[in-house]
Amino acid sequence: MKKSINVGIIGYGTVGRGTLEVLLDNKDVIKDKTGFTLNVKTVADLKIEEIEDDYLENVTNKTTDAYDVINDKEIDIVIELIGGYSPAKTFIMDSIANKKHVVTANKALLAVDGQDIFQAAEENNVCLGFEGSVGGGIPVIRVLKEDLAANNVKEIYGIINGTANYILTKMEEEEKEFADVLIDAQSLGYAEADPTFDVEGTDTAHKISILSSIAFNTVVPFENVFVEGISNIKCVDVEFAKKLGCKIKLLAIAKKNDNDIEVRVHPTIIPHNYILSKVQDVFNAVYFVSDKLDRTIHYGRGAGSLPTGSAVVSDIITIARDMKCKCPSRVPVLGFTKEYKSYFPVKDINDIESAFYLRFSAEDKPGVLSKIAGVLGKYNISINSAIQPSQTSPGEIVPLVFMTYETIGRNVKNAVDELDNSDFVRDKTVVIRVEGI
Numbered sequence: 529m530k531k532s533i534n535v536g537i538i539g540y541g542t543v544g545r546g547t548l549e550v551l552l553d554n555k556d557v558i559k560d561k562t563g564f565t566l567n568v569k570t571v572a573d574l575k576i577e578e579i580e581d582d583y584l585e586n587v588t589n590k591t592t593d594a595y596d597v598i599n600d601k602e603i604d605i606v607i608e609l610i611g612g613y614s615p616a617k618t619f620i621m622d623s624i625a626n627k628k629h630v631v632t633a634n635k636a637l638l639a640v641d642g643q644d645i646f647q648a649a650e651e652n653n654v655c656l657g658f659e660g661s662v663g664g665g666i667p668v669i670r671v672l673k674e675d676l677a678a679n680n681v682k683e684i685y686g687i688i689n690g691t692a693n694y695i696l697t698k699m700e701e702e703e704k705e706f707a708d709v710l711i712d713a714q715s716l717g718y719a720e721a722d723p724t725f726d727v728e729g730t731d732t733a734h735k736i737s738i739l740s741s742i743a744f745n746t747v748v749p750f751e752n753v754f755v756e757g758i759s760n761i762k763c764v765d766v767e768f769a770k771k772l773g774c775k776i777k778l779l780a781i782a783k784k785n786d787n788d789i790e791v792r793v794h795p796t797i798i799p800h801n802y803i804l805s806k807v808q809d810v811f812n813a814v815y816f817v818s819d820k821l822d823r824t825i826h827y828g829r830g831a832g833s834l835p836t837g838s839a840v841v842s843d844i845i846t847i848a849r850d851m852k853c854k855c856p857s858r859v860p861v862l863g864f865t866k867e868y869k870s871y872f873p874v875k876d877i878n879d880i881e882s883a884f885y886l887r888f889s890a891e892d893k894p895g896v897l898s899k900i901a902g903v904l905g906k907y908n909i910s911i912n913s914a915i916q917p918s919q920t921s922p923g924e925i926v927p928l929v930f931m932t933y934e935t936i937g938r939n940v941k942n943a944v945d946e947l948d949n950s951d952f953v954r955d956k957t958v959v960i961r962v963e964g965i
């Protein structure tokens with residue numbers, strides 16, 4: 529029986545480095561737990577010759593050509609950590625065709641092309657590990673696939689983008705606008721290569737599409753996920769939310785209804801005493817509601833080199849154990865396989881009911897509040913409370929905040945469209961859903 533398993537890493541950036549560090553520092557720990565030595569045979573990166581680092585010194589083969597990993601007959605597991613769609617998909621598909629197990633943290637690719645990739649893995653009888661793709665270092669994919677397997681998972685609420693949560697936390701604590709904080713998140717290695725994926729909610733949507741597909745055992749086409757990011761949120765909204773006893777979080781929400789599912793990503797107002805309100809900085813949390821176990825929450829660092837490296841290595845260990853007992857689990861992937869049982873359509877965001885926070889920018893002149901209230905009333909929107917600044921000067925453009933009672937999204941959309949085109953509302957209105965969890 530093999531005593532050593534050879535792995536090759538493609539992409540030596542933030543996560544690649546973390547993965548190598550975990551593998552080298554904890555070599556003995558891993559050997560004790562698996563009976564195997566995990567040997568990093570090759571690391572490939574476009575700029576490998578320019579990288580100086582002590583961990584890399586311990587690797588024999590360093591190359592700029594990913595195919596030195598993919599075509600190496602002695603490598604058992606290929607770790608794809610370059611990110612993006614191309615050439616990442618080709619690297620993964622070619623590795624699978626070469627009968628290699630693959631580990632990736634590439635949620636963008638899996639959310640869009642997961643179906644092809646998992647099908648190829650099944651046909652070639654190899655495993656595909658993707659624990660690092662959601663929640664950084666938090667064990668959440670395995671929890672969903674295995675530990676919650678006896679349950680009908682009904683709802684998921686997730687703070688699953690470390691960068692966005694870090695930005696919202698700094699807006700709240702240091703009153704900095706998001707563009708200033710994004711630079712810090714990038715230098716800490718949290719942000720995607722294209723940071724608009726973080727701030728516009730795309731990365732969160734990739735992740736919830738993966739989670740909901742596994743949880744609900746259905747295909748969730750990424751393009752059907754409603755996505756709205758945090759770039760419209762200003763410190764003033766964070767302050768108003770605080771006055772209302774709430775916080776603003778970028779939430780991923782998935783719910784299974786009788787005939788459809790909801791899968792959406794948007795800034796969300798939640799009461800400050802909710803458990804998800806306590807999740808700050810780069811930390812992530814995923815909250816599952818399932819029929820037998822009831823509520824569980826999984827919390828930890830949602831991005832960064834070592835936390836994500838830890839998740840990547842956990843997949844390598846799972847695969848190594850499968851290789852050892854010769855009964856590979858092939859990492860069952862449920863919604864991503866041909867065997868998915870059902871297809872649930874994704875509900876239109878405008879058909880979903882909730883309360884709303886609406887911040888209008890309007891000129892301070894008599895009658896404006898009642899004019900706005902009048903238009904809201906026309907669309908059957910009842911107002912729970914309104915906040916207006918105490919000291920303003922006539923003619924000044926001021927923020928006016930309304931909290932509504934539960935209403936259907938379409939009513940709010942229509943009312944806000946009308947108000948944004950009126951002569952008394954100035955900038956685009958900020959609309960934030962309020963969620964009870």
Ligand SMILES: NC(=O)C1=CN([C@@H]2O[C@H](COP(=O)(O)OP(=O)(O)OC[C@H]3O[C@@H](n4cnc5c(N)ncnc54)[C@H](OP(=O)(O)O)[C@@H]3O)[C@@H](O)[C@H]2O)C=CC1
Pocket residue numbers: 538539540541542543544572573574575592594609610611612615633634635636660661664717718719720721830831832833836
């Ligand atoms: N950063 C994080 O906290 C997390 C990231 N992820 C995911 O992990 C993956 C990697 O992310 P991250 O480490 O942050 O990204 P980085 O950009 O830091 O690292 C990617 C590395 O891959 C190299 N690379 C790009 N193309 C090739 C190629 N064709 N052959 C060899 N090397 C190549 C890049 O080189 P060059 O710089 O020259 O382009 C770079 O060094 C992504 O899918 C990301 O979404 C998942 C969870 C957390």
Ligand SMILES: N[C@@H](CC=O)C(=O)O
Pocket residue numbers: 661663664688689690691692718719720726731830831832
């Ligand atoms: N950019 C992502 C990295 C981890 O998935 C994030 O900030 O969460």
